Amino acid sequence: MTDTSNTRRADPERPRPGPGRLRRIMRFVPLVAPVLLWAVPCWALLHAGQGWPSAVRWAGTAVCVAGLVVMPVAMMRGHGRRQRDGAAVLGDGLLGGAWVLFTWSVLLGVLLRAALAVGGVGTGQERARIVTWAVLGVTAALLVWGYVEARRVPRVRRVEVELPRLGAGLDGTRVALVTDTHYGPLDRVRWSERVCETVNGLEADVVCHTGDIADGTAERRRAQAAPLGTVRASWARVYVTGNHEYYSEAQGWVDLMDELGWEPLRNRHLLLERGGDTLVVAGVDDVTAESSGLAGHGAHLDGALDGADPGDPVLLLAHQPKFVDRAAAAGIDLQLSGHTHGGQIWPFHHLVRIDQPVLAGLSRHGERTLLYTSRGTGFWGPPFRVFAPSEITLLVLRSPRAGASA
Structure with missing residues (x-):
């Protein structure tokens, strides 16, 4: 399924609600x-x-x-x-x-x-x-x-995304996105295992988890999160914190993900290099980190991009879609987010839009920045999803230069 032609542009006339x-x-x-x-x-x-x-x-x-x-x-x-x-x-x-x-x-x-x-x-x-x-x-x-x-294992949603600055050597890069797993009171160890099996079947170059791993501390939900250690990627597995980590000892989750072999991108970046071209893969802490009181936690985009070549395209992981305002101002090429759950239980969708610029899918913000918002892999709270199906997302990055160089 290709969503590129349906990319939505943020409506400049639509009044944006104040942050509070x-x-x-x-x-x-x-x-x-x-x-x-x-x-x-x-x-x-x-x-x-x-x-x-x-x-x-x-x-x-x-x-x-x-x-x-x-x-x-x-x-x-x-x-x-x-x-x-x-x-x-x-x-x-x-x-x-x-x-x-x-x-x-x-x-x-x-x-x-x-x-x-x-x-x-x-x-x-x-x-x-x-x-x-x-x-x-x-x-x-x-x-x-x-x-x-x-309760079911999410269907895979496949999306092709063209990034004008992406080099031909990186054309076809496969990025798998898992987010908002929300391991919690209902034991979902087997569900977690099957989700990871599905992700492995995608043969992704990069696997991303954009936060809200669980409701509860890492010690309390370790068994449900443990299958994340079996996820495979040809290049890297990367993770950023969500707001729910900051309700449940966030540093414990950062440490556990590091233990499971994931790269916590806490206001830092990695470089994916292939065929002579480079993609900057960056991540920031969730915006709630700024008020969490935890030393060293906070959403700092400048820190995440420090040392990166400004001419290279950037893939940014940020839990909440509303971070896209900062991303667009910095000229980010593609931001991956979750948080909204697609509304989870209709018509809660409309309340989510009070706080977030996008509910789900691919949207454009400014002249360069694309945002993909996942409806989430798990669920929060009520074990129901009504008119808001969960998803595991496979994004295939395309370069407009690939055809010219073929």
Whole structure:
């Protein structure tokens, strides 16, 4: 599959949100979101004119209240200081289920009800009951499908990228991208092994991991991450930190990846030389490193490029797509990122776009810089992917000079 012809150019007219807007919004999410996630479906499915018997209405309401109480408590015990994996699995599952139920309670509660009314289908009570069963059916189907999508080994997405400055000697360079594996409370050792087997089948020159290896410390998730040591590349395996490393003792992850044979590109670069041509492969710490308080951690593009020939093309690894503003200003040729998960569970896609310039795929920024944003290899939190399939990416770098020299 070749995406080069579909490269998107960043829209200069589209207003870009301020860097702190999402952070300000997120301050209120823990207070408001749980109530909305459970209260809206409770009203839409039980108290919106369905005429259910009292026992049904109050039993359903009790289930919603229980979900409202249990979900945040389980998430705090699972992801807070206690780090209880069982609680995290319960809380994350309830969060994903509540999000899907909330979404379709709103959409079908408005659109389907209106369509039934326009079509003159049944009485008001009958239409309300049809909507309820439709919401429950769609939610159940999407959760089953989303769970299967999240747990499967990702399909390989193949993308050809032409870099105008790439020398003919490097034409056809194969770069495999894995990101956002998020090893976590659900044990995925076998999944990790199969992902690495798939990557090895790509016979890549360079294999990249652009961060968010796991949720938890390197010591805690070592068994799930260990298969990364079996990954093969003809030239190098390179890694940069993601924001989740800085929630879980980032230096431990840097040390483990080094132990597994990966090159942590912490504000530094390597040179890939072939056929008399050179490609600079650089990496930076995640932008959250700047506020982590960890000595020596921070996103420093100047340091990553220090000593590189400014005439050579640059492949940059940076976890978050929004780093592309700095990359474009520096004239980077191609940035590889993850972080967004492609939204993971629709319509969370739209909230991701508040904070990031791109959701997924290949896009152009400025006159030279291309950005490829992966939808991620694993999943974070809720074990579901709805309309946001995971991926392992194989990027084939092309030189416009290759044809002329053939």
